[in-house]
Amino acid sequence: MVIVEAEGSAQWQAATSDWLVASGCLYMMAWGLGCSSWDDSVDWALLGAFRFEDIPPERFVMTSWHENETLDDVFFFCKQCALHDSVNLAQTVLLHIAKQPAEQRIMDVYAQA
Template sequence: MVHTKYLPNKSLHRMAKTLRIFTAGELKSLSIKTMDYVRIKNNEELPDISKHKPFKCVVVIEQEIAPDWQVEVSNWLCSSGCMYMMAWGQDCSSWDDSVDQANIMQFQGEEIPDDSVVFTTWHEDEPLSEVFWFAKHTAHHESHDLKNTVVLHISVTEKSHQFKAEYANA
């Protein structure tokens, strides 16, 4: 309990009256959401991103890629803990299908449990800034609290600072 009669001014007095004590569960739900930038090139070895599990992933495709490598990346995303994938860029609609297929293959064609369904969207005619806004404010999973976002940039060009700034401003 905050004893407001001992506070030196009215502003502090008002702030103390609105002070709220949070439970551990409430604090956990208030924890900071993170964004990590990962750049890969066509046919490059895929890094371990499972530390972000469960996470949302914005796949930014700015390089032409081989279909078999797209399948490999889709499988890697699903096995690494991606629960919501948003694709933007070159041939982004194919990523919706390839990640859906990878999710189905994880369960060998059997019914996928609700907590294991990977949601997928593609954003063909939208600016990347709107995809970042969607990822940050709208994309959610019914079974997981997705605090971490991975921006997976498939490109020969590094844009870490640019994408981090755009995501922060979304």
């Protein structure tokens, strides 16, 4: 789950998307500032990782952006509704992009979802 509360450069976003794909991310949800660009960025990173050839079903990365939803709603979706066609999603990583850390606030909202 990518929580965007501060924007970075396009190059940083592309590098982060490459890292998400290389790290084994299977479902990337984006919320916040310019969140729709994360959907595209991770899609391009996935295509690049497989040299624009067939992607094995167990490595396919589902992507979604949640532009007009509350963070509470997106966390609920993440915990209760997000599924992958080929793999059980066993863990969630919360990537908070912000100028100031807000770990406790983010974790509290996630726990309540």
